[in-house]
Amino acid sequence: MAKGTQGLSAIAQRYATALYELADSSKALDDVAEDLRALRQLLVESDDLVRLIRSPILGREQQAKAMDAVMDKAGANALTRKFLGTVANNRRLFALNNIIDAFLNELARRRGEVTAEVTSAKALTKTQEKALTDALKQAIGTKVAIETKVEPALIGGLIVKVGSRMIDSSLRSKLQRLQLAMKGTA
Known part of the structure; x- marks a missing residue:
């Protein structure tokens, strides 16, 4: 460093x-x-x-x-x-x-929480944030605090990072994967 x-x-x-x-x-x-x-x-x-x-x-x-x-x-x-x-x-x-x-x-450390970085195309509502927090808590098994970011280029969907794990369900990524798949068949 x-x-x-x-x-x-x-x-x-x-x-x-x-x-x-x-x-x-x-x-x-x-x-x-x-x-x-x-x-x-x-x-x-x-x-x-x-x-x-x-x-x-x-x-x-x-x-x-x-x-x-x-x-x-x-x-x-x-x-x-x-x-x-x-x-x-x-x-x-x-x-x-x-x-x-x-x-x-x-x-987060003192509260025993894990922080999840959530990037979305539009700002999440409080209801959506709560639902996402609950789903992540159930999946991870510990308290989760979410940090939200807005990135309109995603078009739709979410990118969720928890520690070294990342789940990318954004439309931008899906379109990129589809584009690559179509190039492979041509």
Whole structure:
């Protein structure tokens, strides 16, 4: 592993552990986790937000104010907003994705959960998420937390990753397999 990657992981782990302890003592673990999941989705959807967290031109205060405004608009918990302000003031926003991942992994580990990454063509409803969580729990035999992502290029269906296992039932993959099969018969 590269030295820079190890350094980034160490930074992310320290911040994630600190946030976990604060959220746990404030009885706000679920709220903070929900805020961080929403923020991760915002980072996927917004190039402007990515530029904000990576900008070497913006000062600490500007980044902190901008992050606070974004999280205020998203209705984030006060603890999450204060934490992100600290991260911005310490010039560590570049590690934000790693911090989010480390926090969510720590939360799942302490709860004895397995995390399943679910990618779908459209956002899943709460009912669909619950049904998927129940089905995965039954298949795996342990608590399952799902992390959802939306990727319209899938056309339909799901891609589910649990640990090293992946189930790809997306229409995109089915069409690719059909295309390969048709090439083989020609």
